[in-house]
Amino acid sequence: MDALRLIDISRQALEGSREVPEVVAESWQIQALAQAIGSRLALSGPPDVRGEARALGETGGRGGGVYDHPVVRSGGVRAAQLTGVADPEAVLTALLALLGDVGIALVAVACSTDDEGLYWQCIETMDSADEAMDRVRGMLRRLPLGEAARPPETVRGRAGPL
Numbered sequence: 001m002d003a004l005r006l007i008d009i010s011r012q013a014l015e016g017s018r019e020v021p022e023v024v025a026e027s028w029q030i031q032a033l034a035q036a037i038g039s040r041l042a043l044s045g046p047p048d049v050r051g052e053a054r055a056l057g058e059t060g061g062r063g064g065g066v067y068d069h070p071v072v073r074s075g076g077v078r079a080a081q082l083t084g085v086a087d088p089e090a091v092l093t094a095l096l097a098l099l100g101d102v103g104i105a106l107v108a109v110a111c112s113t114d115d116e117g118l119y120w121q122c123i124e125t126m127d128s129a130d131e132a133m134d135r136v137r138g139m140l141r142r143l144p145l146g147e148a149a150r151p152p153e154t155v156r157g158r159a160g161p162l
Contacts, residue, residue, distance in 0.1 A: 013026050024118070024122070027125050030098055032078070033082070037095060040082060046143060046144075059131045
């Protein structure tokens with residue numbers, strides 16, 4: 001399944017999470033997805049982003065015990081369905097937003113819990129998501145974006161030669 005579709009599925013699942021264990025499980029699913037996207041881009045992404053993508057693959061995996069979480073185990077790790085990253089810029093932009101949503105959701109959980117273990121688990125996962133966001137921003141900066149990536153005639157507002 002393409003990365004953009006998995007990101008959309010993950011966003012919907014996070015938005016639909018009502019209980020604390022669901023939010024935590026979805027945050028771990030999203031960390032696993034960040035890791036998978038990073039690993040995929042490290043192997044076959046644009047050459048300018050491969051180093052940062054490799055670091056994202058490593059960062060995404062530190063967001064908690066992804067594979068040990070009971071909710072993840074029961075439904076499997078969604079990131080395992082990743083088949084490709086067709087549009088790296090769109091995927092990284094969407095992943096950046098999704099990681100931001102994870103941070104917001106985890107802040108809400110951390111602020112509402114009396115369980116010290118869960119609190120620190122949320123803090124560690126937020127740190128990992130924040131580091132992953134930094135990696136994604138770095139990759140977006142390295143991609144040829146905007147007007148610099150377009151042919152000159154398109155930049156000037158023409159579709160082709162006169």
